[in-house]
Amino acid sequence: MMQKVQRFGSAMFVPVLLFAFAGIVVGLCALFKNQQIMGTLASPDTFWSKSWFVIEEGGWTIFRQMPLLFAIGIPIALAKKAQARACLEALTTYLTFNYFVGAILTVWGDSFGVDMSQEVGGTSGLAEIAGIKTLDTNIFGAILISSIVVYLHNRYFDKKLPDFLGIFQGSSYVVILSFFVMIPLAIVMSYVWPIVQDGIASMQVFLKGSGALGVWIYTFLERILLPTGLHHFIYTPFVFGPAVVEGGIVTYWAQHLGDFSASNQPLKELFPEGGFALHGNSKIFAIPGIALAIYVTAKKEKKKIVAGLLIPITLTSVIAGITEPIEFTFLFISPLLFLIHALLAASMSTLMYMAGVVGNMGGGLIEVMTLNWIPLFGSHGLTYIYQFAIGLSFTAIYFFIFRFLIVKLNVATPGRETDNQAETKMYSKQEYRERKNGKQNEVAASAEAPDQAALCIEALGGKENISEITNCATRLRVSVNDHSKVKSDSEFRSLGAHGVVRNGNALQIIIGLSVPQVRERIEQQLDYK
Structure with a gap:
């Protein structure tokens, strides 16, 4: 169960990786449009200000479409096969879900305590997603719907139908199943989510009132849960979701x-x-x-x-x-x-x-x-x-x-190891020399080292020992059938990894920012499609 929760947390990080550049763009635009800093150059009617307004609108793309990005991003990490098709299925189903919710609340909104005549935003509890006026489930709704689609995709994407129904195989079959699942889910969400919104409002009041104690607890949990991968669940609702302020x-x-x-x-x-x-x-x-x-x-x-x-x-x-x-x-x-x-x-x-x-x-x-x-x-x-x-x-x-x-405590941090503690180093001496000579030794660092993925697979006990593989921002997450077949940490370090976290048959290999390319190269050799 913990392994599944970790994978789910890492999946949430996929769209988050896009936020850094968008945030920089918006921040720079706010700077260059600030009249206190730029003077009259930043007056609203100047070409300078108008130009930065155009650029800023592009920077807002990520923030204004976060639910869509999460709906599409989840399958990239969680789908076991045909991730691109899973993304299409998730997007289609997420839009279908919102159309259902919008229609239900338009017809029976009073019964659910929702006034659809209100403007979106504010305290209305409503939002507009891809032009659809619907309940504001924010990224939670996107993650929930996308996760359901991924489950159906992993289970039914390869299902063989009779020849005369062949047109409904693959993605079509997953979308059809999802369509009928979304109807009862939309009804349940129309009833439950307004109650959740009231609960979130209460939590906002509590956290705002808790002051420094709330900040301390939040920050401590965000750091201490990093090794488990569960820190995503702490900061995501606050930073990117509606936990303390609308929109994150x-x-x-x-x-x-x-x-x-x-x-x-x-x-x-x-x-x-x-x-x-x-x-x-x-x-x-x-x-x-x-x-x-x-x-x-x-x-x-x-x-x-x-x-x-x-x-x-x-x-x-x-x-x-x-x-x-x-x-x-x-x-x-x-x-x-x-x-x-x-x-x-x-x-x-x-x-x-x-x-x-x-x-x-x-x-x-x-x-x-x-x-x-x-x-x-x-x-x-x-x-x-x-x-x-x-x-x-x-x-x-x-x-x-x-x-x-x-x-x-005589902790064997790098540079303090004894001869029998070589594995506590971040890198071996050989790796350091190669780095010094400009030879990057990260796993799958470049196309010039096509055997790196094969060596990593071998260190994991071979193709037949790998049951599942995904990644978060810097870690390769692997499930193996038999952890005893996995080689030592030093073997992975010799391939350029920064370290390995082992939890039974679940492993986290610390790679760095090149981890998406590492996963891609390994999956190619595993013949994932």
Whole structure:
């Protein structure tokens, strides 16, 4: 069950990968249209302002169509075969579902306590999806419908029908089945979801009223659940869904950047919900402190090697917000360090929130700068000075605590291994030399290494031992039939992986941002279609 939940969580991350660029575009447009920063050049009637308005509209594509993206994105990760056809089936069925809901509420809305004459948005509980006026189930509805379609797709896509019904095989058969499943589901959703909306409204009141305690609990869970893959379930409803604000924190923050910039009222008063999107600060301020502690505690003769390993992954964390390579390194070696990390990360976000820091800060430096600091520093600079001061203080706190624990507990972090602890390294010496010589040794790093996928399959025990394969942002998730046939962690590291998480027959191989290409190449050799 846990394995299935993990796969489901990773599937939700597929469309999220598109948000970074869109967020940067919207943030830069808000910056260049800000009259306080750009002066008269950004007046609404200028060619400059109008041009950036056009670009900004393109940047809003992702945020305005999030349910559609989730409906299409889920099959990419969860469909076991013919993912492209599964995406088409999911989109068709999701639109069908919304047409059903819209029609049901138009005819019997009073019976369900829904007034379809209201305008979409606000507190109406209604939304417009692909031109369909329907109940606002947000990304939850998209994920639910898409998951049902994937289940039907995996089970019935290959079903053989009599020859005279051959035209209804494959995707047509899945869509037909889904059509009839959607009718009762639409009825149930029309009844249940308004009740859920009332519950969400109550939760919003509770979380807003919980203040700093709510921020601490949220941030702690977001970090501590990272190894399980369940952290997606914590932050997704807040950041991209309606848990605390309509449309999610990301969308709401971007929509109101101009208003926040024009106001001298404290950001915490303008948007207190933004306290639930401060978890990116640990990626910017915590990881450098951890990396420095690992470096200074390394053996003298290994410091250069350790520096070569730590610098790129630290920059990746700070700039892009991808923390898994370094976090999983000390998680494998000492879970206690990871627990301390989660506690400190939650405390840092909470102190920042208490100091008035809120916003859209779930990613790395690029996201935080373009969506927060640059457009708002002119009117809220003191708030960000507090953020810098608290963040840098925690960099030092992380350094001293991690340095103390590494030495006190004799943790075998990179550069401290004994001869019989070689597997605790992030990379082997050979891999480091190859990296130094410019030879990237990631799994399936390029088309020039066509045998990498075959070697990875071999390390997993062969084709017949692989029952299922998918991925999230940086991890290859594999289900095997017999975990005893899977080779050692060092074997995967020799192929360029950063580490392996094992849970019975379920494995998570830490690859990095090239993991979609890795999965694609492996599936080609497994003859997946």
